[in-house]
């Protein structure tokens with residue numbers, strides 16, 4: 270499946286023939302650091318290779334449209350309930366620099382003791398199923414090709430079906446997964462023994478599948494009442510899961526600690542969070558660090574959340590990380606909306622680039638006071654571990670030692686109490702019979718197969734990890750609750766060219782308006798809702814409110830449903846040029862020695878777009894027989910005309926992306942004026958192109974045509990042939 274930047278994802282193509290889909294690769298992909306990399310006018314210290322296709326940060330236009338990529342993997346976490354909507358969101362996130370995509374599971378899948386199949390709709394997250402994984406991995410294969418970088422797909426092994434989920438992920442090429450038995454026990458009340466026995470099996474499978482494991486310590490931060498006091502426990506939970514993971518055979522390279530800076534302003538964040546962040550990196554040197562952002566102290570204010578997340582990212586840069594995960598700034602108010610996933614990714618991308626080379630500029634002040642803080646959190650953690658060793662892990666759990674909001678060894682007595690013999694799945698751990706034989710080669714513990722050193726599954730004709738042909742693919746189980754039924758309306762509306770606004774699900778019609786109302790908060794809020802109703806928004810709901818002054822007024826964000834579909838074809842805008850059949854274009858062009866000169870003009874370093882129009886690789890005009898000469902970037906307009914004369918060209922293509930102060934219009938007018946001065950205007954077709962260029966504007970500046978964002982080589986070739994054959 271191949272994606273084209275000017276075409277939306279074709280979900281029918283995604284869903285076609287999933288039965289025979291096989292992942293192209295397995296295992297986790299890190300970004301490769303490129304030392305002292307020049308990107309545009311700058312040399313960077315902490316970057317990796319640029320993308321083939323991407324959306325640069327908004328301010329990139331000032332620097333020639335550059336889009337440097339940091340050297341850490343960036344995560345976005347998607348939660349919707351319909352995987353088919355997540356796929357588009359993943360593509361958007363990848364274009365903004367995310368290469369680790371996590372999709373929250375539907376409520377409580379941890380309690381499902383088995384694999385789900387088909388594509389039922391989820392609540393707050395998707396049911397993880399083989400079909401959902403295949404459709405997603407197949408899409409991400411195509412997205413990888415489109416952006417030019419591997420994309421890590423992430424899911425969750427925790428829960429009663431842990432070992433089965435791990436085998437499913439290893440079979441289907443999932444690249445990362447949460448696995449932490451403490452998560453089951455503490456946060457999902459799944460039986461202790463079941464959780465740890467399953468975890469050994471699951472970790473072994475993850476290890477053999479090259480799947481990066483994230484632990485679950487971040488949940489203690491999200492659950493604790495006074496999160497800055499739970500730092501000793503975070504170290505303890507990391508230690509327990511890391512030790513267990515190593516014992517189960519996971520190499521350190523696949524053990525990622527999920528670390529969250531515990532606090533947020535108005536708390537004195539860095540003073541509280543940095544000593545812990547340093548202690549963590551010192552205690553666990555050698556494993557990977559997956560830095561997450563704080564959700565514990567997150568309200569509905571997206572700006573406030575973003576500032577906290579910038580500070581979290583600063584802590585990552587001041588210490589170290591391998592993955593910078595992001596929390597959407599609206600996670601405190603609703604299921605993340607896709608443009609807030611993108612906002613979260615951009616916060617991390619922007620912050621990390623802004624901090625490029627930070628360690629050359631500042632270092633942590635490691636004076637005695639700071640060292641003492643680092644040591645203290647370590648000492649508290651070691652004491653906690655010693656107490657667990659002394660009383661036994663089961664007793665510690667039964668005594669509610671975990672997620673107590675006291676600052677260990679102080680205790681508040683409000684920890685999570687679990688009965689080691691209780692919980693979901695209690696009494697389901699069965700002693701393995703002496704002749705036990707594992708169903709797949711990856712297995713922790715005794716196995717009657719493979720005792721002679723041969724591949725275990727050789728004894729029974731192969732396993733699903735070694736022979737994918739043995740995988741049983743179940744397509745759908747429910748004739749109603751499946752993706753095909755869900756797609757009927759969205760695809761029908763898309764085919765009819767109908768457009769609806771959306772925030773998380775295709776066609777949900779939800780919009781959000783921001784209103785300031787000059788009154789006391791209660792009056793202002795009532796007015797805001799009423800005003801939204803008058804705008805035609807159904808079911809208006811305030812999702813964020815900020816008092817600017819108790820008497821002067823408050824500002825609100827109000828979401829509501831705009832039940833309206835627009836027909837794209839009827840939208841005002843420049844008429845779409847008719848496209849000539851490709852064979853006709855080629856027949857005309859190849860029979861003549863048609864020469865075109867092109868350049869990116871002014872102080873503009875853009876080349877990707879014009880290259881797409883010229884190069885044969887992306888369907889550029891070369892493919893029809895045009896002979897193209899690209900003069901490069903930052904070319905004076907005069908040079909373009911000189912080259913046109915040298916080449917006896919029939920057309921000049923001027924590429925301009927930078928538009929501040931109308932510089933793009935100046936270039937077009939100058940080209941037209943110079944061509945007239947030199948008496949060649951009538952002979953030459955002058956064409957301008959760029960993301961901000963419109964046909965009307967280009968022609969108003971003396972061009973014969975203008976092409977904007979998403980233009981294809983065929984459109985330009987079609988225009989050129991159309992004009993040339995009329996001569």
Ligand SMILES: Cc1ncc(COP(=O)(O)O)c(/C=N\CC[C@H](N)C(=O)O)c1O
Pocket residue numbers: 346374375376377378379425426427428447448449452457483484485487488527561594
């Ligand atoms: C260790 C672990 N296992 C499973 C799940 C999910 O499993 P359920 O099906 O039980 O919700 C989670 C949830 N949090 C992950 C997202 C978080 N915001 C993150 O950034 O990591 C988890 O932490």
